[in-house]
Amino acid sequence: MLVLVVDDQYDGKAKLVAKVVKGMSGMELEHVSSSRDALKFMKSRRVDLLILDLQIPSEFGMDVEMTGGKQLLEYLELKDDVLKPGRVIGLTAHKDSYEQCKEFFGSRGWALLLDPSEDELETLVAAQMMGSAADSPAFDVAIVTALEHTEMEAILALPYEWKSTRFRDDISSYHVGTITLQDGRKKSVIAASAPRMGMAATAVLATKMCLKFKPAVLAMTGVAAAVKGEAELGDILVADPSWDWGSGKLTLRQGKPVLLSDPAQMSLEPEVAAKIRTLAVSREYLNEIYANFDGKRPSHNLTVRVGPVASGAVVLEDPATVDLIRSQNRKTIGIEMEAYGVMSAAFYMGPQRPVSLVIKSVCDFADPTKNNEWQPYAAYTSAQYLHRLLSAHFFD
Incomplete structure (x- = not known):
């Protein structure tokens, strides 16, 4: 060298x-x-x-x-x-x-x-x-975010002794670190942010990281919009399932464009989903995460919700489109832009696929009142919850 x-x-x-x-x-x-x-x-x-x-x-x-x-x-x-x-x-x-x-x-x-x-x-x-x-060192965990600022900053605030690095013939920038599990074991982790928001860029990055680094867990954290009445600002949404809400056929009915939806869904592994639902009911970690945030936070308690989260190609500020998405799955709890791409990247790795997990927290409600005010808190809660899951519940 x-x-x-x-x-x-x-x-x-x-x-x-x-x-x-x-x-x-x-x-x-x-x-x-x-x-x-x-x-x-x-x-x-x-x-x-x-x-x-x-x-x-x-x-x-x-x-x-x-x-x-x-x-x-x-x-x-x-x-x-x-x-x-x-x-x-x-x-x-x-x-x-x-x-x-x-x-x-x-x-x-x-x-x-x-x-x-x-x-x-x-x-x-x-x-x-x-x-x-080695061109492709192995890591136990790969973490993807869509935004370098806010979302990746929340990941880099985790206690993993991060070091920045790059690999030959790879344009992406990475951060590598070590997770110390509750029982003292060490697991390696690598994190990267996509060059832009959206399913395409994130799916490409997630696929590349799966192929190069062979992680056992592929995770994504960040911010999302909630369906009003299903979650509150800062609440943690765990995608199960996720789908591309824009998938289908766009046609005309009575002179008006109509989307005939045909979404394929990607689901969380049942064992993982059951484990997180149990943790959500017990409220384990939530009060600690809420209390430790150094900044503006909502007055209500932090909660975790596991349920359908739709992915799309646009940033939404339109309640009518939210209604369209809910017509595809009446139990939809959130809307964002990348979950389906990440979960698809893991699924198509075949029999040796990693466990995929998308955790995003609520920063707005996909209506004209949306702004960036709650993004730091949402990015923080999603990253911190992932940290608790990785430390105590994924490497039994």
Whole structure:
């Protein structure tokens, strides 16, 4: 594995990296002092791991630039004559540079460390090595969200010691971590957000993660709309079954368009559904989840509802369309945009399919009053409930 360090001062972070890498087998280390030298190096050799200081000069001998490392990476993304690095780690001892660059690194799934210790750096480099050791490392749990902000943020707030990573020849950014079960056992987890909302993008991502990582559990969390009277703001909806409410034939009746529905349904595994229904009745975990939210929350108690959740291609603000969806299944409790795609991706994996589970919490009621006010609370409750299920009820 080839590691390239870009730092204008070898005695600083470059020396620390060299000390960490020296103790690892199969690692080759190279060092350059400027963006220009780094580009020259990567035109002839493919770098497995690029570790760079944020404050580097464009050329040796010139003044350092506060975000020089970020500028180098932006340039790499535009150039076709440079061999792109497999993974990237950014380092800085300067908080100003860190704050200016953390969103850039995070959006690409790259790690950025502020004044790291030797132990922190060693842990992260080891994780990057693990990711490159095999094209398709296995994980016990795969988690998908539709929104990088809010929904994925709620997942990354779970106590899984997350590390960002990328895999060769894969455009997706991933987060890998470890779940500690109630009995002390450890399970590996990988999470990713789709590039956009909707069944197509999410189903593609979920299918890819099933094929690459062979998870035992494929889960999705996030936000959904509730059918009024079936759930309240923040309530946790567990999809069983899910279907594409727009599936069928669009025809004309008396000069008006009419949808003749023909939805195929994807159901939760009966054993899992029964277990969650029992937990819902007992209200286990719910008061704890509600009390621990640091932000605006509803005045009513948190509940879990297992039932039909419809998926569609549009964001709904139309009560008439909600009525149409309820005509397909009168017991519908929620409407969102991805559940059917995720559950279908798991189902079509065949006999070795993962258990699929879609947990989404209510942030609106699919009417003109909808807004984003309750999304943080809804994303939080769905992620926290998944955490409790994974920790105590999925790996008996």
